[in-house]
Amino acid sequence: MKILVPVKRVLDYNVKPRVKADGTGVDLANVKMSMNPFDEIAVEEAIRLKEKGVATEIVAVSVGPAKAQETLRTALAMGADRAILVQTDDEVEPLAIAKILKAIADAETPGLVILGKQAIDGDNNQTGQMLAALTGWAQGTFASAVQVEGDHVNVTREVDGGLETVKLKLPAIVTTDLRLNEPRYASLPNIMKAKSKPLDTKTPADYGVDTSPRVKTLRVSEPPVRSAGVKVADVDELVAKLKAMGVHS
Amino acid sequence: MKTLVWVEHDGSAVKDATLAAVTAASKLGEVHLLVAGEGVDGVARAASEIAGVGKVHVADNAAFAYNLPENVAPLVAELMASHDAFVAPATTTGKNIAPRVAALLDVMQISDILSVEGPKSFTRPIYAGNAIATVESSDAKLVLTVRGTAFEKAATSGGSGVVEAVSAGGDAGISSFVGAEIAKSERPELTSAKVIVSGGRALGSSEKYEEVIVPLADKLGAALGASRAAVDAGYVPNDYQVGQTGKIVAPEVYFAIGISGAIQHLAGMKDSKTIVAINKDEDAPIFQVADLGLVADLFSAVPELTAKI
């Protein structure tokens, strides 16, 4: 079985995002960019399935600028076999990404597509579900466990009330939650090896997908700032302040 | 504009998150509801009493019992032929279903809206709430998910919606429900609690969480929360996680105990009315947002607080 793993290059999760003064977006010039953390979990899961003998090949895909090659090389260094960069400098919305991935899924016929549940820049949480709609495949979102059994996959999902398990017919879509696994670091030899793994470059037009945005960003602004309050000296002062606010047993 | 709001329910009652979605939808136009599930007469009746509601579409079918998106999304897409906007709460159920509906309709969804600015424009958080985008859709129809803490809850009485059975849809035959581990608790739900007591990595074990955090929550009638680190370490179940990728909460009072205040955690609780932080590191970022901060060892301070409050 082949596994397709879409990955996105985003602002590193340790960097505090800064809104640009002109209100057009978040400043991404000269800041550290990394693979979206949920996508790292997706790559790791695919590798584990390959190590278990469930998967035979892992194809990493990224839709983004030329620099997204670095993200794909990271996926290759972790253990993906080959990569496809669908190169564009436009900001591509989840719906158009899903359409591109649908075209790639048609060509590659994977048994599973494993995506991150959300990218930590747009926080949309849409692409996997949209791809599932377009392919007509079943979806196991927010996964904390993935078990392939014959022509099915059991996915345990993190839901508001706890955990839920669904059984999906393959091929299927899985989106990862934080506790699915702990992604490995690529070793130096593997980073070197990744440089010679195949990486195809395509464009959205190659897949016949129009990426013009449906949703226009009118402006981006800072959220209301919360200022620090007071430090209390001890528990007694805290209790007094809380009681004054009406907080007590 | 005619909106169709997804009613989130547990088989017997309408969940609170639905009520915020109804308020958001009412800013766009007429509010119709969709109750999908098996044996949902009672839910449909309760839904019809929500203030301001027009029609209540009821799809009673075993295929809809567990909200499987493979079965439910085509049903919603069909109903959208006669509606202009699909509005779902930004819960794990809403997030699972809405994008599947959006793609079936060839619409770009707008996730997690914070406000309605115009018939097609909305604000929404991006980058873990470190920026707020004002966006405008150019699609013919709208698909939205609604952040529960950003809208008042619609009243659960006073409405007189007309209940109408829907026969559309069925089992797509590609997915099935296997089982769930849903903790039943007497405590208030995290997303609608007035007071939340959250513990972080500093607790060190589930026993210590039980011993230190739970008694304070018990005394205050509070819901229990946690940081990702505390969940990852197995001190508490996943549904306790507050943050960018966990639950978004905005209680009257939020206690952050042994939590450093990473941006991903702040994203889930910084709209709380009052934030109380207890941390032994006076430079912990949590103090930058806390209204009341106590620099102390939690293992002595929290039991003392529990005893004195």
Ligand SMILES: Cc1cc2nc3c(=O)[nH]c(=O)nc-3n(C[C@H](O)[C@H](O)[C@H](O)COP(=O)(O)OP(=O)(O)OC[C@H]3O[C@@H](n4cnc5c(N)ncnc54)[C@H](O)[C@@H]3O)c2cc1C
């Ligand atoms: C993609 C992604 C998504 C994430 N989503 C979330 C999310 O939704 N929610 C979330 O919470 N995190 C999330 N995180 C993780 C986040 O970045 C932090 O790692 C996490 O919030 C840290 O948890 P913590 O504050 O409990 O632990 P730490 O950062 O380790 O902080 C522990 C704190 O306890 C204090 N302490 C230690 N001992 C004591 C003591 N005896 N008494 C008092 N204080 C003490 C320390 O001073 C420290 O400030 C996410 C991360 C990523 C990459």
